[in-house]
Amino acid sequence: xxxxxxxxxxxxxxxxxxxxxxxxxxxxxxxxxxxxxxxxxxxxxxxxxxxxxxxxxxxxxxxxxxxxxxxxxxxxxxxxxxxxxxxxxxxxxxxxxxxxxxxxxxxxxxxxxxxxxxxxxxxxxxxxxxxxxxxxxxxxxxxxxxxxxxxxxxxxxxxxxxxxxxxxxxxxxxxxxxxxxxxxxxxxxxxxxxxxxxxxxxxxxxxxxxxxxxxxxx
Numbered sequence: 001x002x003x004x005x006x007x008x009x010x011x012x013x014x015x016x017x018x019x020x021x022x023x024x025x026x027x028x029x030x031x032x033x034x035x036x037x038x039x040x041x042x043x044x045x046x047x048x049x050x051x052x053x054x055x056x057x058x059x060x061x062x063x064x065x066x067x068x069x070x071x072x073x074x075x076x077x078x079x080x081x082x083x084x085x086x087x088x089x090x091x092x093x094x095x096x097x098x099x100x101x102x103x104x105x106x107x108x109x110x111x112x113x114x115x116x117x118x119x120x121x122x123x124x125x126x127x128x129x130x131x132x133x134x135x136x137x138x139x140x141x142x143x144x145x146x147x148x149x150x151x152x153x154x155x156x157x158x159x160x161x162x163x164x165x166x167x168x169x170x171x172x173x174x175x176x177x178x179x180x181x182x183x184x185x186x187x188x189x190x191x192x193x194x195x196x197x198x199x200x201x202x203x204x205x206x207x208x209x210x211x212x213x214x215x216x217x218x
Contacts, residue, residue, distance in 0.1 A: 004099060009033060013043045013103035015125055017117040018080060019057035020171045022046070024185065025105045025137030027064055027163040028155040033105075034067045035159075039212060041070045042092050043101045048080045052173055060170035083117040090120065094128040098112050105133060110136040110207050114143040126209075133207040140188050141179055151203030152196035160202045 015150050016022035022030070022044065029122055042065050045056050054075045065071040076093065081092060107124040109118040118139070125134060157164075164185045174180040193202040196207060 001184055007146070009037055009040060009104050011041045011043070011101070011103045011105075013097075013106045013129075014045065014095070015100055015106065015108040015121055016046050017083065017109060017115070017121045018048045019046055019053045019075070020167060020174065021058055021118070021139060022107070023064060023163070023167050023170075025109070025165065026135075026137050026204060027138075027205070028159050028189070028202075029153045029206075030064055030069065031159050031163060032153065032155055038067075039069045042068045042072075043097075043103065044073045045097065046070060046073075046075045046161065047076045047093070049075050050077075054070070056171050056173060062213065063165070063166040063170065069170045081117060082121040083181070085094070086141075086201035087124075091124055091127075094124045098128050103129070106132050106134045107206075108134060108136055110138050110147065111209075112138065112147060114141075114145040115141070129157060133211060134206055137204070137206055138188075140184055146188075147207070149192065149195075149207055151206045151208040152192055152203040154190065154193065154196060154200050156200045157202060160186070 012033065014022045044061050044065065049057060057075050058073060061073045061108065070206050078086060078090060106125060106129050109122040111120055111122040113122065122136060134190065135151060138149065140146060167185065169184060189202045192205040193200065196203040
């Protein structure tokens with residue numbers, strides 16, 4: 001079990017290719033960390049949107065980050081599905097982000113996600129933040145690309161319920177999608193909870209490529 005202290009997590013950077021990615025992938029973790037560590041600041045960056053989707057993204061971020069010490073929400077308008085073809089422009093955004101944000105924890109997409117936009121954001125995360133703790137979150141979808149996470153954060157049932165309520169309430173434009181349902185979101189949380197032997201029965205799963213353990217000298 002990896003235990004984090006308030007001194008370890010003072011600033012979190014959340015990166016999502018599209019509105020609702022961060023919320024679906026790691027929304028429960030964000031809620032839990034903000035509540036556990038009262039002095040957490042959050043930088044929340046979404047790279048693709050339309051005017052309608054931007055309104056949804058900002059409303060959702062307001063709900064998820066309400067208890068954060070401070071938050072910065074940025075919503076870009078890169079074209080959905082075309083990220084690899086404008087990778088240079090998105091790379092420039094990461095370079096600007098690197099100059100303004102010094103996170104203790106970065107939450108980003110899973111590198112083996114089959115959505116091309118998700119993969120590019122993951123690649124640029126590692127390319128840009130090379131000396132940080134990076135956890136890659138997962139998103140269930142039609143492609144069937146869920147893997148085997150190697151790091152889990154147990155979540156209590158009330159946090160899971162709030163996560164799902166916020167998502168369903170904010171992203172009304174996605175309501176007709178077959179994967180966009182309370183049942184799907186709950187199923188993933190329950191599955192990862194079982195795999196983690198979570199005492200609460202629920203968890204979010206992450207992929208941690210590299211972690212450095214700090215040990216105090218005696």
